[in-house]
Amino acid sequence: MSEAKKESKQGKIRAQSEAKILAAAQEEFILQGYRGATVQSIADRAGLPKANILYYFKNKENIYHAVLEQTLDMWDEGIGDIDAADGPKVAIEKFIASKVRMSFKHPSASKIYAMEIIQGAQHLKEFARTYLRKWVRDKAALFQTWIDNGEMAEVDPYNLIFLIWSTTQHYADFETQILTVMNRADYEQEDEEQVTQFLTDFILRGCGLK
Template sequence: MTTDTFSSKYTGEAATNNANGVDKQQKAGKIREKSIEHILSAAQQEFVINGFKGTTIQAIADRAGLPKANIHYYFKNKDNLIHAVLENILDLWDEVLGDISVDDNPKDVLAHFIRTKVRMSFTHPGPSKLFAMEIIQGAQHLKDYARTYLRKWVREKAKVFEQWIEQGKMSKVDPVHLIFLIWSSTQHYADFETQILTIMNRGEYEEEDVEHISEFLCTIIIRGCGIEYP
């Protein structure tokens, strides 16, 4: 899932002039990057709040503090824009959720995975939410390669779990659904942020919540796999 900058893939022909490494104008490139960054951030927020169809380019422009035509200058159309945003998100996750190996200790791997995922839900709820909405709506804007990539990713991790089970390092549970369980229970804290804060009677998440929730989920899930914890 390595992707180069968006410019070459998503922006109009205005990008090609500038994207070929040899820039005549360094300073110009900075502004360009900043603008793209602002647009992507604004777009992400708007897409989360209003969905794809419900989001207007004008709203994105307003949030980014740029004229509408400028959005169309950097991103040919709405479709290109959401593709860029989603790719951004997948890259982020890919970066964080590293590889695991059979030789690792199941308890440590599971704990680290859960902790990282919980923290992501707290520090980056936006991407998580947008991704969730995409899937709920049928993943119409996630390109095929992203969809199949997810399958590959799950299968890979599941294989390691299976070997652990064979080696008697954890009890016999369905590895694929174990991944779903971890994914859903952690992601929940991002997606249902609003509801959870209401129920917990809070204004926003605190640092201690991350620790408390991570610990809770580690306890239940790891013990549920028949592994001593802590």
């Protein structure tokens, strides 16, 4: 009876506030780092008084954890599973496309993730050790099968996965640098398509699939 409370009415204000806070916090954590992002600055960006922030999240670290969790959920959705049934060509095409889409649609998530890893993955060690390691192992094995079957060139599957990750995420993480170098203010809609096209062509060729 009282179990569903969280989802019914009471949850609405809470959910709204939490979302506003998390969005503000994500930006502040990117721009200022964990320590540099003050609860006050998050409050200001969210347009709420500081004490209200601490009412929804017990403390600053909880905010950060929530932001990270949100980021991992997004990673999970956006990863674009590699499907064995597709065969190497289509599988790689799909994988690249969904990773590029993630980078252009949610650059902030990618940036938070990147910062966390660069700083030593203090909060993601567990995620990397379990979930991620298994994911990479599985997909690498799949690539290896295709290689053994002569369906693609002999490329080290692990390094191939790293290559796809790095190239696709680069457009999110290094957004600022790319835009500055290209003398542009923002990405345009066609940029995503153009990048997808470039990476797909290039990587398929690298895999001997084109």
